[in-house]
Amino acid sequence: MSTTRVVEIERKFDVEEKALLPSPQDLPGVARVDQPVEHRLEAEYFDTEDLRLASARITLRRRTGGEDAGWHLKLPAGPDERTEFREPLGGQAGGVPDALLGLVRVHTRDRALVPVVRLKTRRVVYRLRDKKDAVLAEFCDDRVQAETLGPNPVTRSWREWEIELVTGSRALLQSVQDRLTGAGVRPSAYQSKLARALNLDPASTEAVPAPKRKGPAGDVMLAYLGQQVKELKDQDPLVRQDAHDAIHKMRVATRRMRSALATYRKLLDDAETVGSLRNELKWLAGVLGEARDAEVMHARLKDMVAEEPGELVMGPVIRRVDLELGGAYQEAHTKALEALDGQRYFRLLDALEALIAAPPFAPLASKPAVKVIPRMVQRDIKRLRTAAREAKRHTAGTGDHPALHEARKDGKRLRYAAEAAAPVNPKQAARLADAAHSVQKVLGDHQDSVVTRELLRRLGAEAFTLGENGFSYGRLHALEQTAALEAETRFHREWKKFPTVSLQA
Helix, strand or coil, X not given: CCCEEEEEEXXXXXXXXXXXXXXXXXXXXXXXXXXXXXXXXXXXEEECCCCHHHHCCCEXXXXXXXXXXXXXXXXXXXXXXXXXXXXXXXXXXXXXXXXXXXXXXXXXXXXXXXXXXXXXEEEEEEEEECCCCCEEEEEEEEEEEEEECCCCCCEEEEEEEEEEECCCCHHHHHHHHHHHHHCCCEECCCCCHHHHHHCCCXXXXXXXXXXXXXXXXXXXXHHHHHHHHHHHHHHHHHHHCCCCCXXXXXXXXXXXXXXXXXXXXXXXXXXHHHHHHHHHHHHHHHHHHHHHHHHHHHHHHHHHHHHCCHHHCCCCHHHHHHHHHHHHHHHHHHHHHHHHCCHHHHHHHHHHHHHHHCXXXXXXXXXXXXXXXXXXXXXXXXXXXXXXHHHHCCCCCCXXXXXXXXXXXXXXXXXXXXXXXXXXXXXXXXXXXXXXXXXXXXXXXXXXXXXXXXXXHHHHHHHHHCCCCCHHHHHHHHHHHHXXXXXXXXXXXXXXXXXXXXXXX
16 A cells, blocks of 8 residues: 555644633634544654654654554644655554655664654544535544653643644634634644653754854854755655655755855864765765756757657657656666665764764854855855856867866856855845856756767667667757857856856945
């Protein structure tokens, strides 16, 4: 049975034992309320011994009783919202399904999952329906008994109300909250029963302090790295599900971190750690890049063939492209998943977290960001200008000089450096990032053409050996060659407009 995925939108409220249930009258869209249904629920929650899932606001449980007995994994997805993945109970209480394990591997890595909390809940459910008898929401009155299962077990009990949307709107959710708070009922301080059972500090967060213009320069780099580590973790389960654009976003996060560690390396007093992290991030970006490149090239060629007149598409071109690049993507995606389950990836994640938690700052990192960061970004501006001059020394043509590729990489590095520097001078940093992105995009088109032409040349040669017509591959190659020339010419033209930007106050 495949994993079931649902989106859960709910709010919880703390109530006294003797609190009276609110009246549903006048709630928007509610025509009637079903007679209450009582359930007895028992659940075991699984986590690492150091509670890595709970710290990330993730819950993984095996629950019996009620209408949705089974394994439930809940990942945070926004205010009031979590994405829930469900698997059937299975035969063993301790055997966490592999499909769910994969979705939390970025947090648990090679650490064992063990039961950490056991809950018993007496739940009374009231279904709110509209005039057409559709269920808008479920209002649950829960009395909970919780027992932690660590070396020093603790028991707690409480009562809470929960309103979960089914087909209703957020306006209904807000109306219920307004009515309850008007009656003195408090929204719960905890986002889950697990967090309350463990008494986790609701205010705790992994986010690093927001950098300030006149604050320490190290905070600017640290905040940017923290954002990218979070993005990498967010994309990891999506890559495992082969979600649209997930590999691209994860790869960009790794590149942003690697670039930031290069631009702002003097803020850290541990060259060995910085070098090691950059090497490992390069490795991860390369692993992800194989799948991403196949994905991009596949879409690029399919679009090109679709735009060709029918009489100029000779032979099974699309089928050959699908077989070549569809197979290449699947193979590369499988390799990426193997890497994401490997020790090398786990240790990279450990190292990134260690850097964020206790950065080995150099004395320069304590100086005001407004004085330090602009100078570091200026070096990247100079680096790009040097690369652009080198690229301009070579006459525009079809030689695909490597200087263009180097300029593209330097444009990307400057873009990420400017993004990170936004707290120092938001307006100018955005202007610089946009200009660098334009360079990166134009030269990215050129590089895509270089790689695509290599494939077309090979496919054309293979078509001949298979007795197929190679005309279309040659024509597509010529079109790509023209596209490369246009991109190179556009770069030389637009580079003249590259702004003179300074982040200095």
